[in-house]
Amino acid sequence: MGMTRGEDRLTGDLAVALYRQMRQPGTHTLALAAIELGLTPEETRLAEKHLQRLGLVTAAELDPDATIHVSPEVAIVRALTTGRHELDLYRDRIAGMHEHLEQIVAQYLPLGVGARHELEVEVMTDLRRVAAYLDSATDLTRTELVSMHPGPAPSPHLLVEGQERNRQLAERGLRLRTLYQRRVAVLPYMAEHLRGLHSLGYDIRVAHVVPLRMLIFDGRRAVIPIDPDNGRAGAIMIDGEVFVRSLLSVFDFCWQNAESHDTIPLDAEDQAPTQQELVILRMLAAGLKDEKIARTLGVSLRTISRTISDLMQRSGAESRFQAGIRAVKLGWID
Structure with a gap:
């Protein structure tokens, strides 16, 4: 127990x-x-x-x-090193999955598709065709639409353009589950956007790591990127309940290990560190002393001490050691 x-x-x-x-x-x-x-x-x-x-x-x-x-400094460095290693392994597995999909689709799919488990896969490199497919799949959705968004964040004007579509989806009574990477969710305009979605009835969660962008419609149609690191490379359209069920399991795993959007403080975006503060946090996590950080950045020791004190207060930490842990938990650093 x-x-x-x-x-x-x-x-x-x-x-x-x-x-x-x-x-x-x-x-x-x-x-x-x-x-x-x-x-x-x-x-x-x-x-x-x-x-x-x-x-x-x-x-x-x-x-x-x-x-x-x-020492706390050594423990932080070891924890970050282990975390980076695990993240690299996770990314490698995702990349390997894409390679396997490409090989199966190109060489084996024509041999194994039967009448009972119909499956259609299409690779689209024309972004206009991708957008048209997404509109069509959204219109055909009857029960649930789930999506994962690792970033980068869409531009503010794209969010404004999609507000009417978001409202229409909510009014149709669909179950709408959306998962965002935390560092995207706390951006000021994104935080406001997500609060708006939440008010419409969207179920929103955030996670420190979101493996790839993915949309799943009614558990039978899915859209994933050709290249997870380059959204403009195009997308893979998958239509087939048996295959998409596996992708939905990936989403559900990430969903269960994510936090509710409500757990993010309303002022989290205002407390996010600046670029220089991020550099200082990473140096702290690497075990550097205040004097070394000050010399490296070319600022006074008093400035560094004041900045670290402010970061501790904003992160809710009571010590430099806790500041490093909290910075990772808040998604400020990896």
């Missing part, structure tokens, strides 16, 4: 106290710190597990049975 929210908070507090004690002169090991704090074996076990999950403790090189602390 998992811990309750209160128990989890208590474990987090114990972990902070244990970690702080480990950093005291003359303590060093987790076991000694636990004794000095008077923790029970069970409290020690839970706190150690919490610190291990955050990458803040490790086995000592000279004594594998002893557990020592890892």
Whole structure:
């Protein structure tokens, strides 16, 4: 059985106290710190597990049975490195899926399509034909339209042009589920646009990573890009319930692991960091000290300290370590 929210908070507090004690002169090991704090074996076990999950403790090189602390800066760098590696693997899998689709469509689809599972696939490189197909598929939709949008964000004038179509879809009583990448959703004009969709009845969620742009109509028609990194390359149109069902499973997986749009503070776009602040956050995450950051950017140490303090306040962090974690959670940095 998992811990309750209160128990989890208590474990987090114990972990902070244990970690702080480990950093005291003359303590060093987790076991000694636990004794000095008077923790029970069970409290020690839970706190150690919490610190291990955050990458803040490790086995000592000279004594594998002893557990020592890892600096917050090193833990951040390791976490970011692991995250980037996992994201690269995810992108590689998506690229591999596109290669497999192209090979299957070109070489095997003509051999395997039967009357029971009709499937039509068309590759369109003419963007006007793509737009016409999207209009037609939208008009034919009767129950549900789902979509994923990783970015870049559409221009404001395109959003204005689509407002009437969005309203018409909502009035038709369709189930409308839309998933946006968080860093797109918090842009000022996008945040306003999404609030408008939400007021019409759209179900909107946000995620830090959205693998590709995709639209699925009634669970039987789908549109995906030819090249996920170049939307102007065209699109692949897929019409066939059996095949599209697999793509819908991909969407549902991303949907279940996303957050409701309501969880984004209304002023999130106003709190988003500037380009220079993003650079500072990445340097902090890489373990650079204030002095090094100031020299690199050619600004005063006082300016850097003030900027970091402001970023901590806007992200709701109580320490530099938490600022890095919160920056990732808010989608400010990868």
